[in-house]
Amino acid sequence: MTIRAVKTAVSIGRNGVGGSFILQCQKMDFHYCDWFGSSKGMNGFIKSLLPKFAAAHPQIEITVSPRPNKHPVIIGHYINGKQKAICTRNMEPLQILKKVELLRDASGEKNRRITKPVQSINPSVRGVWSPYHGEGITV
Amino acid sequence: MKRLRLDRWTGQLLVARPPTSTPLRYARPGAVCARLAPRRQQSTAIATQLSTSSDGFDYDRFPPLEPLPPTATSLPSPTPDRALKSARLAALHARLSLPEKLPLQTLARTLVDSSADENPQFNNSNLAFVGQTLINYHVAEWLMVRYPRLPMAILWAAMAAYSGPAPLFQIAQSWGVKSAAAPGGEVDPGLLQFSLEGLNPSDRKFGYSRLEVERKHKFRHSISSGVIFDDDYGQLIFDGKTGVEQKEPTADENGGDQTPSHMSYGDEKTRLLAEQAHAKFVRALVGSIYAHCGRDTVRAFIKSHVMSRTLDISTLFQFKSPTRELAMLCEREDFEPPIARLLSETGRHSRTPVFVVGIFSGKDKLGEAAGPSLDAARWKAAMNALKAWYLYSPGEHVRVPSDMLVSDARPWEPAHIDIGEVISF
Numbered sequence: 001m002t003i004r005a006v007k008t009a010v011s012i013g014r015n016g017v018g019g020s021f022i023l024q025c026q027k028m029d030f031h032y033c034d035w036f037g038s039s040k041g042m043n044g045f046i047k048s049l050l051p052k053f054a055a056a057h058p059q060i061e062i063t064v065s066p067r068p069n070k071h072p073v074i075i076g077h078y079i080n081g082k083q084k085a086i087c088t089r090n091m092e093p094l095q096i097l098k099k100v101e102l103l104r105d106a107s108g109e110k111n112r113r114i115t116k117p118v119q120s121i122n123p124s125v126r127g128v129w130s131p132y133h134g135e136g137i138t139v
Numbered sequence: 140m141k142r143l144r145l146d147r148w149t150g151q152l153l154v155a156r157p158p159t160s161t162p163l164r165y166a167r168p169g170a171v172c173a174r175l176a177p178r179r180q181q182s183t184a185i186a187t188q189l190s191t192s193s194d195g196f197d198y199d200r201f202p203p204l205e206p207l208p209p210t211a212t213s214l215p216s217p218t219p220d221r222a223l224k225s226a227r228l229a230a231l232h233a234r235l236s237l238p239e240k241l242p243l244q245t246l247a248r249t250l251v252d253s254s255a256d257e258n259p260q261f262n263n264s265n266l267a268f269v270g271q272t273l274i275n276y277h278v279a280e281w282l283m284v285r286y287p288r289l290p291m292a293i294l295w296a297a298m299a300a301y302s303g304p305a306p307l308f309q310i311a312q313s314w315g316v317k318s319a320a321a322p323g324g325e326v327d328p329g330l331l332q333f334s335l336e337g338l339n340p341s342d343r344k345f346g347y348s349r350l351e352v353e354r355k356h357k358f359r360h361s362i363s364s365g366v367i368f369d370d371d372y373g374q375l376i377f378d379g380k381t382g383v384e385q386k387e388p389t390a391d392e393n394g395g396d397q398t399p400s401h402m403s404y405g406d407e408k409t410r411l412l413a414e415q416a417h418a419k420f421v422r423a424l425v426g427s428i429y430a431h432c433g434r435d436t437v438r439a440f441i442k443s444h445v446m447s448r449t450l451d452i453s454t455l456f457q458f459k460s461p462t463r464e465l466a467m468l469c470e471r472e473d474f475e476p477p478i479a480r481l482l483s484e485t486g487r488h489s490r491t492p493v494f495v496v497g498i499f500s501g502k503d504k505l506g507e508a509a510g511p512s513l514d515a516a517r518w519k520a521a522m523n524a525l526k527a528w529y530l531y532s533p534g535e536h537v538r539v540p541s542d543m544l545v546s547d548a549r550p551w552e553p554a555h556i557d558i559g560e561v562i563s564f
Contacts, residue, residue, distance in 0.1 A: 002459040002562050005296030009455055010305045011448035013313055019447025022234055026315040058233035061226045066201070079315040121449065132483045132495045132509060 012121065023059050024107045027077035028100070031067035038089035042072035045093040053100060060104065074100060078108025207325055214324030216256040216332060222247035227329025235314060235424075241431045249423035252333035252416045255322030263423035270426030275371045277441045278302045280539045283556060286452065288529050290560035291362045295373035296455045302445055303372055307418035310444055316420065318413065333416035335409050348376050434544060453526050461521035465498065465505070468528060468561045475501040477524070479517045482507065496520045531557075 015022055030046060033039040046064055054062045067073065071089035074096070078084070084106060086099045208218065222228055222243040232246055253262040278301045282294060289297065300306060311331075322332035347368045351358040352375065365373045429437040458464070465477050482495040496516035497507040506524025510516030533555065543551050 002461070002464045003290045003292055003560055004457040004459070005292040006455050006457060007296055007299065009296060009300040009450065010303075010309065011300045011450040013306075013309060013448045015313065017447070019443040020236065022313060022315070026230065026234065059230055061230040063226075079313065130509075132485070132493065 014121070022079065023057075023104070024079050025060055025076050025104050026079055027061040027063070028103060029073075029075040029077075030062070030064045031070070031073045031075075032064070033066065033068055033070055033072065036069065036071065039072045041091045041093050041096055042088055045088075045096040049093055049097050053097070057104065074103060076103035076106065076108075078106070080108045082108045082110075084108070211324040215258070216251045216261055216322065217247065217324055217326065217328040219244040219247065222328045225327055225329040227327055229329075231314065231316065231329060237428070238432045238436060241428060245427045245431065246424070247328040249420055249427050250316075250328065250331045251322075252331070252419060254334040254336065254412070254416070255332040263419060263426075266423035266426035266430070267419045268422075268426070269429055270422035270424065271371075273425055273429055273437055274302045274307075274422060274441055274445055277438060277539075277541065278446060279371070280541060281446060284537045284539050284554045285532055285535075286530060287533070287555050288531050288557035288559065289452070290529060291366065292373065292560075293452065293455050293529070295365075295371075297450065297452055299372040299374075300450050300455070301448065304414050304418035306445070306448065307421040308414040311417035311421050316417065318416070331416060331420055333412065335412055352377065438541060453530055456522070456526060456529070458518075458522050458525065461518055461525055464561050465521045465524055468525070469500055471561060474503075477505060477521075479520065481513070498524050529560075 015024075030042070030050065032042045032046060034043070050062070050064070054060075071087050073085055073087050075083055075085045084103055086103065088096045088099060091099070207221075211218070211221075225243075225247070228243055228247055228250075232241070232243060237246070248261065249263045249266055251262045253259070253264045256262045259265055275298065278298055279294075282289065282297055282301075286294075286297075316331050319326040319330040319332050322334055326332060349358075349368055360375070362373075368376070370376050425437060425441060428440050462477075469475065469477050477498050477500050479496050479498050482497045484492065484494045486492045487494075492511060493509055494511075494513050494516040495507065495509045496513065496519075498505045498517070498520045506520045506522075506527060508516055508519030508523050510519050537554065538552070540551075540554075542548055
């Protein structure tokens with residue numbers, strides 16, 4: 001038995017590549033206050049826009065709860081265990097909808113600058129250049 | 140921003156309170172909220188009809204949490220009807236794009252491990268067995284047709300890397316499945332429930348447990364016997380009685396009887412139990428999809444969630460004597476005997492020499508590698524040649540036997556399956 005196997009290997013999941021896509025935002029908390037004026041837009045959003053948004057995104061668990069005497073806030077919970085919170089004080093309902101869509105589309109990772117357009121774990125098609133092959137350079 | 144302590148102010152504002160501390164104005168007749176356990180989170184799935192009561196408290200604005208049946212805390216797992224009210228469970232159902240034929244009650248049942256509820260009519264053991272056979276069958280036929288020359292040990296390792304407990308645990312985590320701190324009838328049905336108290340003795344792996352494990356100190360564990368006796372990944376199966384591998388974590392190891400079970404999270408054993416429970420959930424979900432939606436749906440589900448993951452099979456190989464094996468391969472296949480030739484070199488007398496060695500059989504180059512010494516380069520070249528042989532693939536989109544189960548399938552062309560490893564022992 002000259003061949004043995006490395007038993008610790010585990011396949012790598014790539015969300016949405018060749019398989020199904022899982023939305024990374026799994027839960028959103030909406031907090032409002034009845035008394036604060038900064039919650040006016042949030043209260044309108046919860047009444048008018050949130051039911052449509054929730055119906056369009058059944059994969060996101062949505063909770064609405066009061067947070068008295070505080071500014072309104074939206075908290076997104078992500079599959080990687082992280083949270084993102086956005087304070088929506090004094091915002092109009094449509095502005096809040098944009099923030100909600102931002103939270104929905106986020107991956108939950110920390111914001112970082114992406115310099116390369118494509119990230120891949122596939123090996124390079126061309127391979128790595130080797131100095132020992134080809135014609136070589138005569139000095 | 141200050142962190143919100145949801146669990147705290149649900150206690151202040153809403154009605155969920157332990158019975159001792161419930162003020163009088165909350166304790167209305169009909170509100171069964173006093174039964175609530177303190178660890179329950181708030182849920183928006185409230186369908187109770189409430190209005191402003193005579194005590195001036197606005198129950199429409201601040202409704203109580205989901206009222207539980209009075210017997211809930213005495214049950215080992217949530218009752219099936221509560222599955223319809225769990226927001227978390229409905230979100231999981233939608234997130235996985237599960238077919239509507241699969242009811243939420245069944246999805247809730249797949250989340251109950253046999254260590255949480257011993258009753259097989261309420262836990263996921265039977266569904267998990269169906270799901271395990273389905274996942275392993277589809278992965279095995281796909282690997283075997285796609286890489287027809289894989290040695291058995293590598294095939295087992297690839298099976299474990301695609302459908303073993305570790306990748307299934309990662310799959311369950313990537314679905315956003317969270318586990319309850321402790322199982323019970325009062326927890327949210329959308330949480331995975333398993334106990335850290337140890338494996339249920341009735342819940343063993345399926346297969347033969349070998350008598351040699353008990354009787355002999357050392358025995359010959361051959362590939363052929365592994366195909367018959369061992370599990371789908373070539374691992375020995377231990378009976379619960381022998382207790383060689385499936386040792387139950389005893390109370391002493393967890394720090395005595397007084398320590399609550401959830402305190403021991405992060406332990407190696409508890410991590411193993413969590414991994415097994417998550418893997419079992421994935422298997423049970425596959426089994427339930429098969430039970431409710433049939434063969435084609437479950438095949439598409441396994442393809443999109445299990446087989447769509449990537450694995451570089453060439454990293455699984457470990458060679459002991461590659462040159463000898465390559466020579467035997469050439470002899471078996473009637474090739475000319477392999478000869479190693481130096482293709483190029485640099486810095487032979489320096490600190491970092493590089494030799495490029497190719498292995499030739501007649502005029503055909505079988506493999507090539509660069510190494511810091513002549514021997515190392517020769518061995519690497521032989522390994523590359525062997526990997527090139529073993530990893531032969533007829534293509535990415537090969538037909539597998541289960542393609543024939545579709546009603547209007549083309550006639551089957553026999554797949555090429557090689558005899559496997561050159562030196563089996």
